[in-house]
Amino acid sequence: MNWCYIPILWASTITAVTIAVLALAWKLLHRPKAFDVPTVGAETADINVLRSRFMQEADTLLNEGYRKFKNTIFQVITPDGPRIFLPRKFAHELKDYSRHEASGMKALSDRHIGHYTTIDHESDIMLAAIKIDLSRHLGTFVGDVEHEVSYCFETQFPACDDWTPIDLHDKLLRVVAQASARIFVGYPMCRNEEWLDCSTNFATDVMTGGEKLKLWHPYLRPIAQYLVPEMRRIRGDHQHALELLLPELEKRAAESKEPDASVHNDMIQWMQERARKTGDKSFNNKELANLQMLTATAAIHTTRLAIIHTLYDLAARPEYIEPLRKEILEVTKDSNGVLQKQHLTQMRMLDSFMKETQRLSPPSLATYQRKVMIPINLSNGFHIPAGTIVQCNTNILEENPPEWGDPHTFDGFRFYRLRSKSEDANKFQFASPSYDSMQFGFGKDACPGRFFASNQIKIVLAYILHHYDIKFEDGVVGRPRNLLFEVNVLADPTKMVLFKKIR
Numbered sequence: 001m002n003w004c005y006i007p008i009l010w011a012s013t014i015t016a017v018t019i020a021v022l023a024l025a026w027k028l029l030h031r032p033k034a035f036d037v038p039t040v041g042a043e044t045a046d047i048n049v050l051r052s053r054f055m056q057e058a059d060t061l062l063n064e065g066y067r068k069f070k071n072t073i074f075q076v077i078t079p080d081g082p083r084i085f086l087p088r089k090f091a092h093e094l095k096d097y098s099r100h101e102a103s104g105m106k107a108l109s110d111r112h113i114g115h116y117t118t119i120d121h122e123s124d125i126m127l128a129a130i131k132i133d134l135s136r137h138l139g140t141f142v143g144d145v146e147h148e149v150s151y152c153f154e155t156q157f158p159a160c161d162d163w164t165p166i167d168l169h170d171k172l173l174r175v176v177a178q179a180s181a182r183i184f185v186g187y188p189m190c191r192n193e194e195w196l197d198c199s200t201n202f203a204t205d206v207m208t209g210g211e212k213l214k215l216w217h218p219y220l221r222p223i224a225q226y227l228v229p230e231m232r233r234i235r236g237d238h239q240h241a242l243e244l245l246l247p248e249l250e251k252r253a254a255e256s257k258e259p260d261a262s263v264h265n266d267m268i269q270w271m272q273e274r275a276r277k278t279g280d281k282s283f284n285n286k287e288l289a290n291l292q293m294l295t296a297t298a299a300i301h302t303t304r305l306a307i308i309h310t311l312y313d314l315a316a317r318p319e320y321i322e323p324l325r326k327e328i329l330e331v332t333k334d335s336n337g338v339l340q341k342q343h344l345t346q347m348r349m350l351d352s353f354m355k356e357t358q359r360l361s362p363p364s365l366a367t368y369q370r371k372v373m374i375p376i377n378l379s380n381g382f383h384i385p386a387g388t389i390v391q392c393n394t395n396i397l398e399e400n401p402p403e404w405g406d407p408h409t410f411d412g413f414r415f416y417r418l419r420s421k422s423e424d425a426n427k428f429q430f431a432s433p434s435y436d437s438m439q440f441g442f443g444k445d446a447c448p449g450r451f452f453a454s455n456q457i458k459i460v461l462a463y464i465l466h467h468y469d470i471k472f473e474d475g476v477v478g479r480p481r482n483l484l485f486e487v488n489v490l491a492d493p494t495k496m497v498l499f500k501k502i503r
Contacts, residue, residue: 035084037073037382040065050077058487059395062365066396073382078486080218084390086378088399091368091392091435093378095443099127104445106371107389111486112210116225118234119206119294125274125283126291131448133270134183138455139341140265141183145456146339148182148190149175149463157499165473165496168311172304172460173200179456180299184292185248186266195244199296202237205230206297211485242289249285267295298449302363303456308491309361309482310354310461313410315472315497316479320412324350325465337466344458352416354457355430358439359400360410365487366391368438370445391487394438401436410479430454469500 040061041050053061054076065074065085073090075082094102105122114120152175158164177200181190189195209230216224225231252268255261263269271291275283314321331346332339369391376384384390397407405414415428426432431454433440433447440447447453464470472480473496480492 035073035075035082037075037084038069039082040068040074040076047077051079054078054083055486056484058365058484062393062395062487066393066398073380079214084384084388085366085393086390088368088392088394088396088435088438090378091438091442094370094376094390097370097376097444099445101374102370102372102376102445104370104441104447106373107369107391110371110389111369112206113213113221116213116221116231117206117210118238118290119297121290121294123287123291123294125271125278125280126295127448128274129267129270130295130452133274134267134449135451137265138451142339142341142344142455142459144182144187145179145459146463148179149460151191152178153463153467160468160499160501163471163498163500166499167493168308168497169304169491169493172307173204173300175460176300176304176307176456177203177296179460180296180303182266183452184267184295184299185245186264186268189248192244195241198237198240198244199293200300202234202241202293203297203300205233205237207301209234214486238290238293241293242286245289245292246285249288267292299452299456303453305363305491306354306358306453306457307460310357310457311464311470311497312479312491312495313353313357313361313412315470317410317412318471320353321465321470323413324353328462328466339459339462344455347458347462348419349413349416350458350461351430351454352414352419352428353412354454354461355415355428355437356410356412358430359437360397361482361489361491362395362439363489365393365395365484365489367394367440368392368442392438399436404436430457464499467502469502471498472496473498 041053041064044050055078058076061076062085065076068074071087071089073084073086075084077083099105103122105127106120109115109120109122112119156171156174157166160166174196177196178190181196181199184190185195209228212228213221213225213231249268252264268288271283271288274280314324327347327349329337331343335343369389371389372384372386375386378384400407404418405411418428419425427434428437431440431450433442433450435442440450476495480495483490483492
């Protein structure tokens with residue numbers, strides 16, 4: 001034997017044993033919970049087939065579960081173990097629980113393996129800044145956000161003098177990031193190239209890295225996280241964000257000592273003020289930078305995807321473009337086309353079109369989801385142990401109310417007509433969660449940023465409709481089918497929308 005190889009053999013043996021021990025420990029400590037409810041696809045003997053089906057065709061699985069177990073609880077097998085799906089009616093029983101008892105954010109974090117991607121950090125300061133401060137000040141930002149959107153299209157988009165293919169997934173990433181940064185970090189930080197790159201890279205690393213890591217067996221993820229490039233970059237993204245934000249924070253601290261100092265109106269200021277008022281000693285510059293990254297991640301991808309889905313529906317149904325364009329021109333004629341707060345509320349046709357797009361292309365097939373933080377017993381006797389994630393099967397079109405009309409047909413002005421009755425004028429809005437529209441959740445823990453998202457989407461769409469004609473590239477017939485990854489509903493990134501500047 002070549003004695004030179006003994007250290008190498010020992011090192012390899014120790015590594016292998018370590019991996020085996022870690023995997024066994026992970027398996028014992030994170031054994032999936034078994035539930036005494038029917039399993040969709042139970043007739044399939046190979047559990048790996050069921051896991052694969054959930055990853056690739058969750059819509060088919062959930063519709064199968066609905067048909068077989070219509071008004072009962074069922075489970076599906078996922079790469080992370082069994083996942084419980086409740087009939088929609090049980091949302092009424094869960095909606096009044098606080099986020100400390102049944103948390104939508106914790107469920108979302110677990111779905112994106114947040115303990116690896118760092119998005120499992122829940123902050124009372126961040127949530128209050130979004131739910132209270134952001135919602136309260138939204139109207140004051142309409143002009144500022146429109147200005148940033150206009151600046152992005154002028155600097156980031158081609159001239160589009162003739163029909164020009166646009167990669168919406170790429171271009172809208174920058175538009176949404178900069179428009180959001182105007183509110184999150186203020187001007188001129190919202191145009192800082194490094195900051196925008198950092199926030200978009202982090203958001204992409206979290207989403208892409210999380211999905212790549214989910215391809216590994218849960219027992220191997222503690223090690224596999226170091227093999228996925230995006231996962232390795234996430235910690236660096238946090239540090240880079242802090243480095244970029246520090247000069248701005250130091251400048252603000254110096255300005256605040258001046259007798260005539262003006263108060264900033266952005267997420268940085270709101271978080272700092274709340275930390276001071278609550279006496280939160282854990283809130284420092286590092287925490288602020290981390291929360292900025294988390295807020296950007298929550299805003300960028302969901303808003304961008306909603307805009308892309310809506311543009312796909314518009315390009316596939318060009319008969320809607322002119323009525324929507326006329327509405328935008330009509331409501332803004334009193335300000336020479338400049339958007340103001342009240343104009344967004346007055347765009348009822350656009351709001352309806354957005355809501356119809358969201359009805360058929362929601363961000364998820366299970367938008368009402370909660371991680372139960374305390375044991376909960378449902379009215380049918382089903383016991384939900386603490387730590388369990390439950391969700392409602394919210395994308396069953398047959399459950400749409402009959403008065404909405406044909407649930408399987410795209411009707412962009414469906415909700416515009418429903419709001420025509422005076423008693424329903426404030427119902428059926430894009431940002432209004434209800435028992436029949438749970439795309440933003442339902443109850444006490446509904447999405448706190450839904451009004452922000454609604455405004456951002458309308459501002460971007462209004463700008464596009466006012467300045468561009470759009471259509472699909474040649475060869476695209478109808479509305480491209482959405483893609484699925486588990487319950488996530490994605491627009492097909494291979495399809496290009498053509499833009500042409502209106503002269």
